Amino acid sequence: MKLLIKNGRVIDPAGKIEEVMDILVEDGKISKAARGIDVKADTLIDAAGKIVMPGIVDMHVHLREPGREDKETVSSGTKAAGKGGVTSVLAMPNTLPSLDSIEIIKTLKDIVKNTANVDVFICGAITIGRAGRELTDIQALKKEGIVAISDDGASVDNDELMLRAFEKAKKEKIPVICHSEDKSLSGKGVVNLGFTSTKLGLRGISKESEYKRVARDIMLAEKSGAGVHIAHVSCGESVEIIRKAKKKGVKVTAETAPHYFTLNEKDLLGYNTNMKVNPPLRAEDDVLAIREGLKDGTIDVIASDHAPHTENEKDIEFEYAEFGSIGLETELAVSITELIDRRILTWSELVKKISLNPANVLGIDKGTLGPGKDADIVIISPDKEWLVKKQDFVSRSKNSAFIGRKLKGVVEYTIYKGKVIYKA
Numbered sequence: 241m242k243l244l245i246k247n248g249r250v251i252d253p254a255g256k257i258e259e260v261m262d263i264l265v266e267d268g269k270i271s272k273a274a275r276g277i278d279v280k281a282d283t284l285i286d287a288a289g290k291i292v293m294p295g296i297v298d299m300h301v302h303l304r305e306p307g308r309e310d311k312e313t314v315s316s317g318t319k320a321a322g323k324g325g326v327t328s329v330l331a332m333p334n335t336l337p338s339l340d341s342i343e344i345i346k347t348l349k350d351i352v353k354n355t356a357n358v359d360v361f362i363c364g365a366i367t368i369g370r371a372g373r374e375l376t377d378i379q380a381l382k383k384e385g386i387v388a389i390s391d392d393g394a395s396v397d398n399d400e401l402m403l404r405a406f407e408k409a410k411k412e413k414i415p416v417i418c419h420s421e422d423k424s425l426s427g428k429g430v431v432n433l434g435f436t437s438t439k440l441g442l443r444g445i446s447k448e449s450e451y452k453r454v455a456r457d458i459m460l461a462e463k464s465g466a467g468v469h470i471a472h473v474s475c476g477e478s479v480e481i482i483r484k485a486k487k488k489g490v491k492v493t494a495e496t497a498p499h500y501f502t503l504n505e506k507d508l509l510g511y512n513t514n515m516k517v518n519p520p521l522r523a524e525d526d527v528l529a530i531r532e533g534l535k536d537g538t539i540d541v542i543a544s545d546h547a548p549h550t551e552n553e554k555d556i557e558f559e560y561a562e563f564g565s566i567g568l569e570t571e572l573a574v575s576i577t578e579l580i581d582r583r584i585l586t587w588s589e590l591v592k593k594i595s596l597n598p599a600n601v602l603g604i605d606k607g608t609l610g611p612g613k614d615a616d617i618v619i620i621s622p623d624k625e626w627l628v629k630k631q632d633f634v635s636r637s638k639n640s641a642f643i644g645r646k647l648k649g650v651v652e653y654t655i656y657k658g659k660v661i662y663k664a
């Protein structure tokens with residue numbers, strides 16, 4: 241089977257490519273990228289005026305299976321991924337039960353094999369039940385195929401236990417993904433501590449609760465020599481701590497989500513619970529610091545933190561609503577609108593942050609259009625505008641913080657292992 245993509249502007253930072261050319265796909269793999277490829281193909285796509293880039297590798301996705309199929313499933317979540325130009329996802333472990341044993345990893349792998357529409361990589365839990373008391377059998381989980389560990393949704397409070405987790409992860413050559421939050425400081429908070437918490441009379445979550453834990457996680461990682469990846473960075477202080485650690489040579493990478501470089505706490509004045517996320521939307525200064533961190537390379541990765549929740553869990557009083565926004569179907573367009581259009585990132589830098597770098601953090605062979613690689617490709621109309629509408633989401637849950645926003649950049653085709661899995 242041959243698929244030929246003609247005349248697109250190909251962006252492949254791994255191959256230092258950013259020019260108009262053709263891409264030939266044969267039997268699910270990239271055969272070559274060159275100018276003027278003229279072969280008879282089974283499928284021909286005219287990509288003139290369009291961007292052609294490696295499929296997005298989203299390393300922070302809550303697929304909710306097993307256990308919360310009312311929110312999302314592997315099937316529905318990976319279908320949403322396809323619509324968003326995402327061809328690889330990392331499934332986070334805060335499922336029911338959590339991804340903390342060989343049995344449950346096996347169960348998820350079966351579900352993935354039978355129902356997934358894109359590649360699903362698995363993140364195992366650091367501790368049993370993500371309860372922060374006892375380590376999982378990290379070696380056994382690695383043998384079962386996990387590519388990272390995290391207790392996402394929670395942080396391991398016990399320093400000694402966390403240090404041992406880093407040591408084990410180092411031995412297994414997998415990164416530890418940190419949801420850096422000191423619960424003794426964030427407590428029952430629901431919004432950023434500051435202007436909005438005061439104005440709305442809601443309990444606040446201090447920035448200290450995040451950056452103090454970021455500092456601790458980096459310190460323990462440094463001590464162990466393991467790689468640490470800081471998830472969903474939301475405030476300027478965290479960016480600065482990571483920047484300094486990188487300068488010092490610590491093996492730290494960092495990630496942020498589109499809502500943290502786009503929205504701020506004032507957007508919450510209308511009590512939109514879809515914007516209730518953890519960590520919370522911060523002040524405008526923090527948004528600017530996150531953008532600066534993206535620009536100067538302190539923040540390596542953009543991931544959605546796709547966190548689906550049902551209407552019953554979101555359409556209630558702000559205080560009781562669940563934390564999280566879906567993001568698979570909007571992350572690329574929000575990034576184009578907020579980062580490319582504002583000249584914060586170039587196309588090549590964006591592709592690094594959304595495709596190549598996450599693949600490298602996870603040690604998976606994705607995020608590039610090099611010859612012989614899986615033909616995971618997105619074709620985008622970069623200037624086409626669209627309105628985010630609730631009824632258009634294919635994710636099972638519709639809780640997007642971006643509903644009602646006009647975005648730039650439309651995914652025209654998503655190709656996964658050489659097959660068109662989504663067409664606009």
Ligand code: DOR
Binds near residue numbers: 302565
């Ligand atoms: O907003 C969030 N939602 N933050 C998290 O850390 C967890 C996530 C979820 O699982 O819903």
Ligand code: ZN
Binds near residue numbers: 392
């Ligand atoms: Zn988290």
